[in-house]
Amino acid sequence: MTLALAVDISLTLLVLAVAGWIIAVRDTFAAVIGFVAYGLLLALIWVRLAAPDVALTEAAIGGGLTGALLIGAAGRLRKTEAATRAEYPGVLIRTLAAILAVTVTAALAVGVLALPDPAPTLAPAAVASLATTGVGNPVTAVLLAFRSMDTLLEAIVVLLALLGVWSLAPDRAWGGYPGPRHHADPDGILAYLARLLPPIGIIVGLYIFWIGADLPGGKFQGATILAAMWLLVIEAGLADTPPISRTWLRVLLVTGPLVFIAIGFAGSITAGAVLAYPEGYAKPLIIAIEIALMPTLVLTLALLVAGAPQRMPPQ
Amino acid sequence: MNAPTLFGLCAAALVGVGLYGLIVNPQPLRKILAFNLIGCGVFLLFGAIARRGAAVGMGGDPVPQALLITGIVVAFSATALAVALVLRLFDETGSVTLASDAPAKAQADPPDA
Numbered sequence: 001m002t003l004a005l006a007v008d009i010s011l012t013l014l015v016l017a018v019a020g021w022i023i024a025v026r027d028t029f030a031a032v033i034g035f036v037a038y039g040l041l042l043a044l045i046w047v048r049l050a051a052p053d054v055a056l057t058e059a060a061i062g063g064g065l066t067g068a069l070l071i072g073a074a075g076r077l078r079k080t081e082a083a084t085r086a087e088y089p090g091v092l093i094r095t096l097a098a099i100l101a102v103t104v105t106a107a108l109a110v111g112v113l114a115l116p117d118p119a120p121t122l123a124p125a126a127v128a129s130l131a132t133t134g135v136g137n138p139v140t141a142v143l144l145a146f147r148s149m150d151t152l153l154e155a156i157v158v159l160l161a162l163l164g165v166w167s168l169a170p171d172r173a174w175g176g177y178p179g180p181r182h183h184a185d186p187d188g189i190l191a192y193l194a195r196l197l198p199p200i201g202i203i204v205g206l207y208i209f210w211i212g213a214d215l216p217g218g219k220f221q222g223a224t225i226l227a228a229m230w231l232l233v234i235e236a237g238l239a240d241t242p243p244i245s246r247t248w249l250r251v252l253l254v255t256g257p258l259v260f261i262a263i264g265f266a267g268s269i270t271a272g273a274v275l276a277y278p279e280g281y282a283k284p285l286i287i288a289i290e291i292a293l294m295p296t297l298v299l300t301l302a303l304l305v306a307g308a309p310q311r312m313p314p315q
Numbered sequence: 316m317n318a319p320t321l322f323g324l325c326a327a328a329l330v331g332v333g334l335y336g337l338i339v340n341p342q343p344l345r346k347i348l349a350f351n352l353i354g355c356g357v358f359l360l361f362g363a364i365a366r367r368g369a370a371v372g373m374g375g376d377p378v379p380q381a382l383l384i385t386g387i388v389v390a391f392s393a394t395a396l397a398v399a400l401v402l403r404l405f406d407e408t409g410s411v412t413l414a415s416d417a418p419a420k421a422q423a424d425p426p427d428a
Contacts, residue, residue, distance in 0.1 A: 008318050012325040019329055019352055023336035028344055035348055042355055045322055049366040050374025054358075057384045061391045062355065069391075070348065073398045077344055080411045087341035087414055097338040105331030108360065112323035121368030122378040138373065142381035154385045161392035165399040170406070220388055304395035307402065 008048055015041045028081055032070040039063025052216035053139045056208070060224035061301075068231060069305045072179075134283030136214030143218070144286045148275045152264060155257045155293060158300050162253070166244055169309040175245035176313040178306040182237045194236030201229040209294060213283075219290045223297035230302045241306045243313045249299065256296030260289050323363035329356030343401045343411050347394060354390045358383055 018041060022034040039062040046055035089097075126138045126146065133145040143151050169176070184190045209222030233239045242249050263285055264275040271278045277285050333352030340346060361379050368376030405411050 004318070005316075005321075008321050012321055015325060016328055016332070019332045022348055022352060023332055023340070023345075028342060031345060031348055035351065038352075038355070042359065045325075045359065046362060048318060049322060049362050050369065051362055051365065051380050051383070054362060054380055054383045054387070057387045058358075061387050062351075066351065066391055066394055069395055069398055070344070073344055073402060076402060077342075077405055077411055080405065081342065083410055084342045084412055087412060089339055089341070094339055097335050100338070101331040101335040104334055105327045108327035108330055109324050112320060112327060112360070112363070115323075115364065115367065119364070119367035119376075121370045121376045123368055123370040123373045123376045126377045127371050127373065138377035139381045139384070142377050143384065147378065147381060150382065150385050154389055157389055158392045161396045164396045168399045168403040218384070220384055301391075304392055307395075308399050 011041065011045055011048065015045065026085075029071070029074045029078065032067065032074045035070060036063050036067035039067065053137070053218065053221075056216060056221040057224075060221050060228075064228060065224055065301060065305055068228075072305070072307070132279070132282060133277075133286065135286060137212060137216065137218075139216075140212050140218055140286075144289060145277065145282060148260075148264070148289075152257070152260050152275070155260060155296065158297070158304075159253060159257060162300050162304055165304060165308050167308075169244075173309045173311055174313075175243060176309040177243050177311040178241045178303055178309050179234075180310060181240060182235050184235070184237045186237075191236045191238065194232045194238050198229040198233060201225055201232075205229065209290070212290075213287070219294055219297060223294055224301055226294075226298045227302035227305070230298065231305055234302075234306070241303070244303075244309055245313055252295045252299055254296070256293035259292035263289055319363040319366040322366075323360055326356045326359035326363060329353070329359065332356075341413065343404075343413060344398070347397050347401070350397075351390065351394060354386075358386055358390075361386075 015038065018034055018038045022031045022038060025031050025034065040059060042062060043055045043059035046052070046058055123138075126142060129146065130136075130138055130141055133141045135141045135145070166178075184194075205222045205225035207222075208217040208225060209219055210217075212218030212222065230239075234241055244250075267276040267278070268274045270281075330353050333349045333354075333356060336349030336352065337346050340349060361383055362375075365375040365379035365383070368379070370376075401411055
């Protein structure tokens with residue numbers, strides 16, 4: 001057995017053990033902590049699968065932001081746990097669920113073992129057209145040139161999710177501040193970290209954003225790090241979330257998708273197809289879209305974690 | 316056994332574990348967690364398929380990898396919406412039960428329209 005295979009098998013067993021623990025453990029808070037560990041282990045698997053771009057996204061969003069979101073929710077819902085635990089289904093339902101789960105797993109496993117060989121791939125096509133985009137990272141080229149429709153719709157979906165979260169605000173808090181106002185000991189470790197880490201985090205986030213054109217990284221991963229830094233400052237009580245009625249906030253939230261749509265439709269005139277780039281201008285246009293999307297993504301991702309408005313708007 | 320097959324089987328098992336938790340656990344937040352386990356399993360399956368598409372000096376097929384990044388971000392925003400729904404349910408009724416025969420406070424109160 002080679003060392004690489006030993007690492008892969010250990011990772012697989014660890015991930016499966018953590019997944020089982022997330023489902024089985026009694027305390028929801030413990031399950032959420034398990035989910036953060038699960039996200040980080042999955043990021044290691046993505047590295048083993050030669051997908052560093054996905055690994056960065058998984059660690060930042062799958063482990064980090066989703067973890068922060070669920071930890072906050074688990075804390076607020078703690079006192080409901082004992083009551084819902086009484087609704088745990090009986091042996092019959094659990095047996096049927098186990099049979100269904102095993103059947104689905106077996107069907108998927110048969111599918112995995114029956115995958116065609118050699119595997120179909122679009123890698124040669126992506127690499128062959130890479131030069132026309134001026135971008136060095138094929139994943140970025142797919143995201144913003146070959147399949148930019150997906151990325152455009154994704155930016156809109158994320159914004160719609162934020163509108164959905166906001167629309168759950170009670171009437172009295174509409175237009176107000178998302179989430180609770182956090183207070184932390186101004187001399188405590190949280191406030192200290194919230195002063196120390198953001199300068200470093202902002203540089204790391206911008207760096208990951210910028211190198212995404214040529215190396216693993218990109219706007220989603222960079223935006224997540226910037227959003228995390230903002231959330232850290234908010235959690236430490238050093239800043240507050242902006243009221244959702246602020247004009248600057250709403251303008252920045254729609255700027256990214258609007259610039260993307262404008263450049264996309266301009267392509268139908270200058271390059272003959274929607275979301276096509278005129279020859280020679282692909283790279284500057286891709287960078288323009290990324291820069292316009294960046295503030296939108298930072299704000300949207302952070303405000304999705306902050307949740308629905310809860311406090312009165314300023315008079 | 317090579318890495319993509321191993322992780323593909325791991326993904327199949329993750330989907331099963333998540334599906335069991337989704338059905339069995341009565342707490343909405345645990346159902347959201349289990350749903351994310353299923354989602355990660357599906358992503359991992361897709362990632363294993365991307366790895367099998369390694370060609371022309373690349374470690375994997377970049378098209379599925381890019382779709383995975385899109386998928387992870389969309390899964391996060393769907394999770395945030397689901398969590399916000401559960402928290403609003405808690406604020407309205409003081410409990411998060413999904414049982415259909417639960418004595419919900421909202422039914423006793425007159426509708427506030």
